[in-house]
Amino acid sequence: MPLEVAPSPAVGVLMLPGQVPLDLVGPLQVLHSAQRMHEDLTIRYFGPSETLDWLGPLALSGIEPLPRASQDWDLLLVPGQYRQGIDPSRQPLAVEWLREHAPAARTVMGICSGSLLLAEAGLLDGRRCTTHHTLLAQLETLAPGARVQGDCIFIEDGPVLTSAGISTGIDTMLHWLTRRFGHRLTLAVAREMVLYLRRSGHEPQLAGWLEGRNHVDERIHRLQDALSARLGERWSMADMARAAIMSERHLRRRFPAVAGMSPHDYLLRLRLQLARQLMDETPWSLARIAEEVGLGDDRQLRRAWRRFETGSPEHGASVGSQVRPDPLRCLLSQFAVPLLKAASVRAPYTRMHRLENDDPSFRAFSSKRSVT
Structure with a gap:
């Protein structure tokens, strides 16, 4: 030939x-x-x-x-x-x-x-x-x-x-x-191309950012948007109810009915999704990642990981990343958290997402100096 x-x-x-x-x-x-x-x-x-x-x-x-x-x-x-x-x-x-x-x-x-x-x-x-x-x-x-x-x-x-x-x-x-x-x-x-969030190959096709979003309840979407944008904050059921503009009792019934899981499990899955991305995109320790995603410390991260993932967080990081961190990625890691916390804008539900230019995540990104 x-x-x-x-x-x-x-x-x-x-x-x-x-x-x-x-x-x-x-x-x-x-x-x-x-x-x-x-x-x-x-x-x-x-x-x-x-x-x-x-x-x-x-x-x-x-x-x-x-x-x-x-x-x-x-x-x-x-x-x-x-x-x-x-x-x-x-x-x-x-x-x-x-x-x-x-x-x-x-x-x-x-x-x-x-x-x-x-x-x-x-x-x-x-x-x-x-x-x-x-x-x-x-x-x-x-x-x-x-x-x-x-x-x-x-x-x-x-x-x-x-x-x-x-x-x-x-x-x-x-x-x-x-x-x-x-x-x-x-x-x-x-x-x-205005692609602020680049996904690694191991990310599930139906990733955590999309899980539980296949419904038409605007108030639940409003809460899910708020959780996605403010993962590092403490969220009580009362806080969630205020974000959804409904009573706690109604939220406890309504959220599982449309999203297939409790509000706290949904929040935990989002935090684990962000933790996995930070494992791939930064050289940070598990303790720092746990703090950034709102899980407090690496002990709580491991406990949450055992509920929804297989193996250990270290194993997930080692098999997940197809491109390990290099010096440029380490430099870029300082920009990763505000961008990943705003990751819901990558979902196909953008018409439901109401993150505005004055959102803290966007302010954090816009205040950074571009890397060339």
């Missing part, structure tokens, strides 16, 4: 019918932002068809034919498709092309249902991988030799990166950008 060496660094994007808009344009925005900051980065788009119907009357054109010769891509990106188009058997040309040419790429990235195409092409055998949480069973069927994981937003195993998709494609591409170009470029891209 002839090998045609592409200029480095180069990215190839496999274009297929019915691709999920954010699966495609989310990672591409990261690449195009990096492209403006790194002039050698080139991006090529190719697929079985020169044009694609995309969103309603919108179509994509100018797509190159599938390359006949394998190329030494730095990255081969395979975005996901909507449910009606995710049966890999409907894409025989793409699957066969991936089977023959993807091994020549330095990294192959499957976003959302793109992981199914990689599985059909035999690229996931013996590897850890993931996909959208609604497609995990299908991925296990297509790749019986793979180790499918549903408790993370992306996984890197050797030259293969797989992602849960949708918004997590952005996190996955930022991870690759860090691996390929380093933290400084990634930080500049994240700043340009």
